[in-house]
Amino acid sequence: MQNKDSSLASLAPTNAEYKGNMKASQKNKVVVVLGQTASGKSDLAVEIARLFNGEVISADSRQIYKGMDLGSGKITTKEMLGIKHHLLSIISPKKIFNASDYGILAKRAIKNICRKNKLPILCGGSGFYIDTALYDLKLPEVKPNILLRKKLAKLTSEELFKILKKLDPQRAGTIDARNKVRLVRAIEIAKKIGASPLPSEALQKESPYDILKIGIIWPAKKLEERIKLRLEKRLKKGMVAEVRGLIKKGVSLKRLEDFGLEYRYISRFISGKIKREEMKEEIIKESLKYAKRQNTWFKRDAKIKWIKAGDKKALALVKKFIS
Numbered sequence: 001m002q003n004k005d006s007s008l009a010s011l012a013p014t015n016a017e018y019k020g021n022m023k024a025s026q027k028n029k030v031v032v033v034l035g036q037t038a039s040g041k042s043d044l045a046v047e048i049a050r051l052f053n054g055e056v057i058s059a060d061s062r063q064i065y066k067g068m069d070l071g072s073g074k075i076t077t078k079e080m081l082g083i084k085h086h087l088l089s090i091i092s093p094k095k096i097f098n099a100s101d102y103g104i105l106a107k108r109a110i111k112n113i114c115r116k117n118k119l120p121i122l123c124g125g126s127g128f129y130i131d132t133a134l135y136d137l138k139l140p141e142v143k144p145n146i147l148l149r150k151k152l153a154k155l156t157s158e159e160l161f162k163i164l165k166k167l168d169p170q171r172a173g174t175i176d177a178r179n180k181v182r183l184v185r186a187i188e189i190a191k192k193i194g195a196s197p198l199p200s201e202a203l204q205k206e207s208p209y210d211i212l213k214i215g216i217i218w219p220a221k222k223l224e225e226r227i228k229l230r231l232e233k234r235l236k237k238g239m240v241a242e243v244r245g246l247i248k249k250g251v252s253l254k255r256l257e258d259f260g261l262e263y264r265y266i267s268r269f270i271s272g273k274i275k276r277e278e279m280k281e282e283i284i285k286e287s288l289k290y291a292k293r294q295n296t297w298f299k300r301d302a303k304i305k306w307i308k309a310g311d312k313k314a315l316a317l318v319k320k321f322i323s
Helices: 004-011 015-024 041-051 099-115 127-134 146-152 157-167 180-193 199-203 220-237 239-248 253-259 261-270 276-299 313-322
Strands: 028-035 054-058 119-124 209-217 305-308
Touching: 028 041, 028 099, 028 127, 028 276, 028 313, 041 054, 041 119, 041 209, 041 313, 054 099, 099 119, 099 127, 119 127, 127 276, 146 180, 157 180, 180 253, 209 313, 220 239, 220 276, 239 253, 239 261, 253 261, 261 276, 305 313
Parallel strands: 028 119, 028 209, 054 119, 209 305
Antiparallel strands: none
């Protein structure tokens, strides 16, 4: 019986084919592996990189931070299988890093990978980060409104969400409704310019790259099972200890709250605000809500090639794309 690598070998282009394609193309080719949380994006990205001479660029808003490994689902060195990864663990979680910053670094990484005649593979579930990497987005330059922020700081996340929903329904549909920092910023932008840029605006822009987007899809019930199983595995590996370590290094509880999901509820558990079982229930519930927001974001892009998890069609798509 053939092993997995040999059975897929026919899909991989020769070096001559790949380099010839890169030189002949007017635009550099970029493969994007995207999907909901816990869908198996990293494994597919590594498999593509191994077969098609690629390097992976993380497109995750939390994996960019140092020390946020288990909670963000960051790929391990062992799981990378020798494939070079970019934009993982490059900044302190005490520092602010936004989508605009990410776009600059991601474009630089794509350029450097292409210079080596390799295939850039953008991998992640942060839709806005992916868009800033692929398109020339003009993000709103709205300076902080200190007076407005002081006023909004007195409101609950529920009250803030209601305000945003009236000002900018589109943004309200994709934002974390319990993240006060993001809610305040979104309201600040909406009050200044009317509304934040629509997600679909990016898709109307010409990209400097030739792009293949592959999305991994799971049945809702199966995805929920994967999210629950993943949580148990991460807790056994020491996810609570990871958050305790971040606190010891000076990352504030407020900052952990802003990161949302695992970091929000584990920090609440550590500070005694909730019990362990409630922590687990909240993480699962919020992860499912996050998966729905991701789905809402990605659905507006008709160019995504959706595949079922484990379907080798993804490799055939890449083969056709670069050959």
